[in-house]
Each structure stands twice: as structure tokens, then as C-alpha cells.
Amino acid sequence: MKITNSETNNLEKDLVIxxxxxxxxxxxxEILNEMNxxxxxxxxxxxxDYLISKLNNLFTEYSYPEVIISRGGVASHISKIFKNTVIIRMEPDYFDIINAVNSAKIYGDNIGIIMHSKTIELIxxxxxxxxNILNLHKLKIYAFETIDDIHNQVICGKSDGxxxxxxxxxxxxxxGTSNKMPVVFVKSSKTSVIEAIKQxxxxxxxxxxxxxxLESLKLIxxxxxxxxxxxNGDKVVLINSTLEDILGIKNVxxxxxxIVDINNTIADFLNKEGKDKEIxxxxxxxFLIEKSNLNESGFAEKILRFHNVEKIQEQEQKIRSKLNAKGFVxxxxxxxxxGKSNAIKNVINSARIxxxxxxxxxxxxxxxTGKELLAQSIHNESNRKNGPFVPINCGAIPENLLESEFFGYEEGAFSGAKKNGKKGLFELAHTGTIFLDEINSLPISLQSKLLRVIQEKEFNRIGSDSIISVDVRIIAATNQDMNKLTRNNKFRTDLYYRLNILNLNLPTLSDRKGDIEILSIHFxxxxxxxxxxxxxYLxxxxxxILTNYNWPGNVRELENTIHRFVLLYGKENNNNNLIYNCLENTTDVMENNVVEDKKESKEIIKIHRDTLEVMxxxxxxxxxxxxxWNKQIVADKLGICRSTLWRKLKESK
Structure with a gap:
């Protein structure tokens, strides 16, 4: 058998016999010369020690040989030491054993054959x-794994007779010499040596x-x-240069x-069933470690990726900064x-779910009532919290611009279009949340296109045939009765039910009067x-006055009122009347506690029956x-002095 030079390059360090x-x-x-x-x-x-030292030197010089050919107990021993190298057993073949057994007949008809457990099936x-061929009385096989097994099996054979x-x-x-037991050595024939070398x-x-x-993959x-x-299995096939730096160890x-011999923490993670990621x-x-299975690959079964948590946080911060600059956070x-009222607590509990x-x-x-505040809170508690939050007020954008704002456009799609086109808000909201405020104002012409985006999760820019796939969560808000709009054919029923999978109803401020004081103090x-x-304090x-006001503008109106109050405080002659003057609709003041009967004379005051002090x-x-709130005029009408009026107000607090 002749071997080409290309097949024997570096064979000196690849094969050890x-x-x-x-x-x-x-x-x-003689065999090697024939095989070139x-x-x-x-x-x-x-x-x-000499053999182990010699092999260790080879491993140091060449990294390690690919294959070592050996036999018997030596092969068993070195296979435990040099685990990265394939050990091929150059065991005698069937005819070598028959010849040796025949030679052993000079000692008697009871012969034992000592063979490695992996080659027993040979005979x-x-x-x-x-x-029968050799006319023996007994022929028994004795298996071994280690050199100690060989010694024991010789003794065992003697004991068996x-x-x-x-x-x-x-x-x-x-x-055999030490136990006075004849042992016939079995030499490897030329055929068995050649077979081992071919293998x-x-x-x-x-x-x-x-x-x-692996080298090509490592470059990648x-x-x-x-x-x-x-x-592969429980062994490492490859690590890249980044992981070499992390672990402080080279791929070779x-x-x-x-893995357990490299890092116990990584090994523990791999042994956890059903867990694909962990810090x-x-x-x-x-490090955030992620596990992926490669079912179709013969090279490896699993891939682990190691993400530096600090770098992830830095990248997230950069992304959030960019989004923040665009207002998409x-x-x-x-x-x-x-708020502490049951009305708002119930909404928050449902929203968290x-x-x-x-x-x-x-x-x-x-x-x-705070619809966008609630939408932002939902986004920040969802799995999309690191993605963009893109709000759009459907009622604030002209109808002819809404489609291009929603879906973007290509260059030259219409006169006035930007040179390189423009991304739409749905595209910008990819992996995040889009908040469609005043969805009730959305034109019928655009409702069908929005329905398609929700159903198919894809759309086309204006002027483009290319399909853009998006992954967005939609939160819509309305300040009108959507059922009434669908009945009057002003809103598509199918779109309404697509948007209304989950629903939340924010109470008016009048329905949560218990929150007015805490909100006022907050603002x-x-x-x-x-x-x-x-x-x-107030x-x-x-x-x-604040509690008994009707608040048609809800929390936003309350905030505006307190905003004006703070700006004007100390700048008007009478601060006592300031909160009243800051209200937008003073006709609603005190309508629950002190009510003037419009049908009766203005001189009649209707009050609740209570203690003298309260009345x-x-x-x-x-x-x-x-x-x-002119205290001097009130004191004159009541026939008391201003200080008495002031004292009565303080005592009744």
C-alpha cells in the first residue's frame, strides 16, 4: 500500500506508534517503508517514567498527536492519561491467537487466553x-481493562487449573514468571499492524x-x-477568543x-433541565449565559453564549438615550x-396583569384621566420595556398625513417626500409598543389598513412594494363610546374587537374624589x-373647594389649577381667594355642600343639618x-369683626 505525500504531511507529529x-x-x-x-x-x-515523559514531551512540542497506536495494558493506561488523543489497539488478529494457542499446547491441554475486553468479540x-481444531480439553478467555487486571487474570488462570x-x-x-505460570507471548502479525495503521x-x-x-468556524x-x-456531550469542542479572555484559558x-473540569458554574447551568439562560x-x-441546541449539527450539540451584563446595560442605555432623543421612551x-381610591387601584391591578x-x-x-400615563406604565412593566414606546395622537394629525406617519414612505412617493424616504411610526415601534391615542378619531379609510397590520404584522411603505414585518404591541385609547361609534358605522366593528381584546376604563376625577386631596398635595x-x-400646605x-368642584377636565384640570395657584401665590392681594380664582369653572364650586337654590331668593341659604359649629x-x-373671599365684606355682612371671622375659620378646621 502506497500513501501519497499529501496524506503523510506532518505525520511525525500526528501519529505515534x-x-x-x-x-x-x-x-x-519494513511495513512503514512499504507504506511510505x-x-x-x-x-x-x-x-x-521514561515512556510517560517521552509522550508528555511530544504533547508539549506538538500540542498533541492525533492518534497513538499501542496494545495491551500500555494502551489501556495511556488512554486514561492522554484523553484528547485517539488510542488504537494493535491487537493480534484471529490467526495470531491460534498460532500462539497452538504453541502453548506444549504445556498442556488447558489454555487460557488473556484479551482486552474491547477485542474479546474477535474470538x-x-x-x-x-x-476442537487444536484438540484442547479447556479453552477459556480472561478479559482485562488495566495492567493490574492482567496480573490478576494470570493468577486466576492458575487457580482455574x-x-x-x-x-x-x-x-x-x-x-507468569513471578507466579510460576507459563505464558506464551502473542506477536502482532504484519496484517494486524497494517490494519491498525490504516485505521x-x-x-x-x-x-x-x-x-x-473548527479553525474556519473559530475565525467566524x-x-x-x-x-x-x-x-458535544459533556465536552468542549470550541471556544472563541472572547471566551478565552473571559476564562483565562486557550482553546487548545x-x-x-x-466542562466540569473547566468551570463548575457553567457545568451546573448545563445540568439544569429546562433552563436556557441564567446570570x-x-x-x-x-455574565448572561444562553444555551441553544443544535439538533442538525454533527459538530456540536449545544452552543453557549456569554454576554457581559455590564456591556448589555451600557448598550441598553445607549439605545434608550437614542430613543429618548426621539421621544420614544x-x-x-x-x-x-x-391615588388610593378603590376605583384607581382596581384599574392599576388589572393593568399590571x-x-x-x-x-x-x-x-x-x-x-x-391619564390614559397615556397608564399606557406608559403598562409598557414599562412588560417584556417590551427595553423597546421603544411610540405615541401618536390620531386626532391631532391631519387625515392626509396620517398614513405616511403610520407607515412611512419611499423616496419620490409623492411631491415633497424626503430624499431617502421616511420610516413610519409602526416601523420605529418594532419590538416595542405603539400607543394610538384618540383612536376614535381615526378615519375610516385608514382603519382597514390598521386592521391588516394587526392581523398580518406587516405593511408596505407608501410608494413601495416591499413588505416590512413588525413586532409591536398596540395600546389604543379613546374618550368616546366606541360601541356607539360602531353602531353608527363610524368605526369598523372588526377593528374595534381587534383593539378591545383587553380593556381598561379610567374613572373620572369626580368618581374618585377621595384622591383629590392627595393629587393636589402632589402637584x-x-x-x-x-x-x-x-x-x-393647602x-x-x-x-x-377643590374636593367639591366638579372637575370636567379631570386630573389634567386639577394639575393646571394647582400650577396656576403656585405661580400666582403671593402675587395677588388676597391669597385666601386664590384657589377659587384659579378654577376654570367657578359655578361648580361647593355644589355638594353649600348650594344656593336658584328657584328661591338669593337671601336663602340651604345648609345640611349638623352641629352648630359645622352649620x-x-x-x-x-x-x-x-x-x-373678601373677609372684610363678609365680616360686615355677618356683623362681626374681621378677627372674629378669622378665628371661627381656624377653629372649624
Whole structure:
């Protein structure tokens, strides 16, 4: 058999043959010359310090040989030491064993054959045939795994009454001498040596091909900024340069090693069933480790990716900064929704549950009730919180511009279109949330296109045939009765039900009067700090006015009122009447507690029956409202001095 030069390049470091007995080298040399091969040949009769040192030097110099050919107990021993190298057993063939057994007949008719457990099948089914051919009384096989097993099996054969033992190499010969048991050495025939070498060459070729693939793959994965580890079974196949730096170890040092021998934390993560990602600590740094299965790959079963948590946070911050610059970041959370009434608490509880889904939500509520605040809170508690939050007021954009705002356009799509075209808001909201405020104002002509985006999750820019796929969560808001709009054919029924999968109804401020005081104090503190005005608290009569006002503009109107109050505080002659003057519709003041009967004379005051102190206070408040909180005029009408009026107001707080 002739081998081409291309197949034998570097064979000296790829193939090592351990000579199993004295005189084997000359036989091997003849075979190698015929095959035109030049591997490294080392005397390997016994396991000793010289042999291990010699092999270790080879491993240091060449990284490691691809294949070592050996036999007997030596092969078993080195396979445990050099785990990254393939060990091929150059065991005698069937005819070699028959010849050795025949030679052993000079000692008697009871013969034991010592064979490695992996090669027993070579003659297991032929034992009776050999026994009959050679006219033996007994022929028994003794299996071994280690050198110690060989010694034990020689003793065992003697105990079984064997006349001689065949095989087991030098170790069996030594044991036979010390135990006075005849042992016949089995030499490897030329055929068995050639077969072992052919097998080695085949393995080297395959491993070289795999190594080239690994090197090519490594070149690719080295461009990946995250750490990458490829795994087959429980062993590492490849790590990229980033992971080399993270672990402080080179790829050649971990190749084909068990993960548990490299890093216990990574091994523990791999052993967790049903867990595909986890944050682990490696050398004081936190890494998000992700696991992916490669079912179709023969090269590796799993891929692990290591993301530096600090870098992820930095990247997220950069992304959020860019989005923030465009106004596409949700600023508010559920903690920013002020209120303790059951009405608002129930809405928040439902919204938190809905946040965990991707279903569309329709928020209903009058103007100023905080629909966008609630939508932002839902986004920031959802799995999309790191994505954009894109709000659009459907009622604030002219109908002829809405489609281009929604879906964008290509260059030249219409006169006035930007040179490079423009991304639409749906495209900008990809992986995030789009908030469609005043959805009730959406023109019928655009409703069908919106329905298609919701159903198909794709759309075309104006002037383009290319389809753009998007992954967005839709939260819509309305300040009108959508059922009435659908009945009057002003809103598509199919679109309404697509948007109204989940729904939330925000209460008016009149329906949560218990929250007026806490909201007022919140806005007072906010604007006092903003304008550096010292207003420590609201007077009780001021809170009474706010509580009893109807608030048609809801929370937004309350905020505007307090905003004006803070700006004007101390700048008007009479601060006592300031909160009243800051209201937008004073005819609604005190309509629940102190009511003038419009059908009766203005001189008649209707008050609730209560204690004298409370009824007196209601009378005073009635006069104060009538006189726009001019205390001197009220004192004159009541026939008391201004100080007495002031004292009565303070005592009734």
C-alpha cells in the first residue's frame, strides 16, 4: 500500500506508534517503508517514567498527536492519561491467537487466553472451533481493562487449573514468571499492524478535516463580541477568543475536555433541565449565559453564549438615550399613578396583569384621566420595556398625513417626500409598543389598513412594494363610546374587537374624589419645587373647594389649577381667594355642600343639618364664596369683626 505525500504531511507529529515488544521495530520499519510513512516510533514495552515523559514531551512540542497506536495494558493506561488523543489497539488478529494457542499446547491441554475486553468479540464465538481444531480439553478467555487486571487474570488462570496462558503482553510474561505460570507471548502479525495503521490514517484524515472546519468556524466566531462555547456531550469542542479572555484559558487547552473540569458554574447551568439562560459570575464579572441546541449539527450539540451584563446595560442605555432623543421612551411607571381610591387601584391591578401579555389593550376614559400615563406604565412593566414606546395622537394629525406617519414612505412617493424616504411610526415601534391615542378619531379609510397590520404584522411603505414585518404591541385609547361609534358605522366593528381584546376604563376625577386631596398635595409639592415657591400646605377651605368642584377636565384640570395657584401665590392681594380664582369653572364650586337654590331668593341659604359649629362654618363659606373671599365684606355682612371671622375659620378646621 502506497500513501501519497499529501496524506503523510506532518505525520511525525500526528501519529505515534508504541513498540509493544523487543524486535517489533524491525518488522514495523519494513511495513512503514512499504507504506511510505514516517510516524514517531517509541519503545513502549512497559508503562514507566521514561515512556510517560517521552509522550508528555511530544504533547508539549506538538500540542498533541492525533492518534497513538499501542496494545495491551500500555494502551489501556495511556488512554486514561492522554484523553484528547485517539488510542488504537494493535491487537493480534484471529490467526495470531491460534498460532500462539497452538504453541502453548506444549504445556498442556488447558489454555487460557488473556484479551482486552474491547477485542474479546474477535474470538468469542470461535472458542469451541479453536478448541476442537487444536484438540484442547479447556479453552477459556480472561478479559482485562488495566495492567493490574492482567496480573490478576494470570493468577486466576492458575487457580482455574490452566496449564498455560496466552496473551497479555509483557505484563503477563512478568506475572507468569513471578507466579510460576507459563505464558506464551502473542506477536502482532504484519496484517494486524497494517490494519491498525490504516485505521489510524483514516482517523487522522477525519480529525484534520474537523480541525480545519473548527479553525474556519473559530475565525467566524472570533468576530462575535460575545463569548461562544460549542459543546458535544459533556465536552468542549470550541471556544472563541472572547471566551478565552473571559476564562483565562486557550482553546487548545479546553478542546475535548469535560466542562466540569473547566468551570463548575457553567457545568451546573448545563445540568439544569429546562433552563436556557441564567446570570452567572466568572472572575468577579456577571455574565448572561444562553444555551441553544443544535439538533442538525454533527459538530456540536449545544452552543453557549456569554454576554457581559455590564456591556448589555451600557448598550441598553445607549439605545434608550437614542430613543429618548426621539421621544420614544416611556417615562412613567405604575408608581407614578397617584391615588388610593378603590376605583384607581382596581384599574392599576388589572393593568399590571395585562402588562404581562402581548394582547392589544383599549383604554377608555374622559380627557385628562391619564390614559397615556397608564399606557406608559403598562409598557414599562412588560417584556417590551427595553423597546421603544411610540405615541401618536390620531386626532391631532391631519387625515392626509396620517398614513405616511403610520407607515412611512419611499423616496419620490409623492411631491415633497424626503430624499431617502421616511420610516413610519409602526416601523420605529418594532419590538416595542405603539400607543394610538384618540383612536376614535381615526378615519375610516385608514382603519382597514390598521386592521391588516394587526392581523398580518406587516405593511408596505407608501410608494413601495416591499413588505416590512413588525413586532409591536398596540395600546389604543379613546374618550368616546366606541360601541356607539360602531353602531353608527363610524368605526369598523372588526377593528374595534381587534383593539378591545383587553380593556381598561379610567374613572373620572369626580368618581374618585377621595384622591383629590392627595393629587393636589402632589402637584403643589411638584410646582413649588419647580418655581422655588414656599407653600407648605393647602388650607382646609382650599381643599374643600377643590374636593367639591366638579372637575370636567379631570386630573389634567386639577394639575393646571394647582400650577396656576403656585405661580400666582403671593402675587395677588388676597391669597385666601386664590384657589377659587384659579378654577376654570367657578359655578361648580361647593355644589355638594353649600348650594344656593336658584328657584328661591338669593337671601336663602340651604345648609345640611349638623352641629352648630359645622352649620356656622357652612354659612361663613357661603358668604365667602359669594363675596369672592373678601373677609372684610363678609365680616360686615355677618356683623362681626374681621378677627372674629378669622378665628371661627381656624377653629372649624
Amino acid at each position: 508504541l513498540s509493544p515488544y523487543e524486535g517489533f521495530e524491525s518488522q514495523l520499519s 510513512l514516517y510516524p514517531t516510533v517509541i519503545e513502549g514495552y512497559n508503562i514507566n 468469542t464465538d470461535k472458542v469451541d472451533i479453536i478448541k 490452566m496449564d498455560a496462558m496466552v496473551g497479555g503482553g509483557i505484563a503477563a510474561l512478568e506475572s 489510524a490514517l483514516s482517523i487522522i484524515k477525519v480529525r484534520k478535516k474537523e480541525r480545519k472546519q 466566531v472570533n468576530y462575535i463580541s460575545e463569548g461562544v462555547m460549542a459543546i 487547552q479546553v478542546f475535548n475536555k469535560k 452567572i459570575k466568572i472572575d468577579k464579572s456577571n 416611556a417615562k412613567y411607571n405604575f408608581d407614578d399613578i397617584i 395585562y402588562a404581562s401579555t402581548d394582547a392589544s389593550i383599549l383604554i377608555s376614559g374622559n380627557s385628562g 403643589l409639592n411638584y410646582y413649588s419645587k419647580k418655581y422655588k415657591v414656599n407653600i407648605p 388650607e382646609k377651605h382650599e381643599l374643600d 356656622e362654618r357652612e354659612i361663613i363659606l357661603s358668604y365667602l364664596n359669594e363675596c369672592k
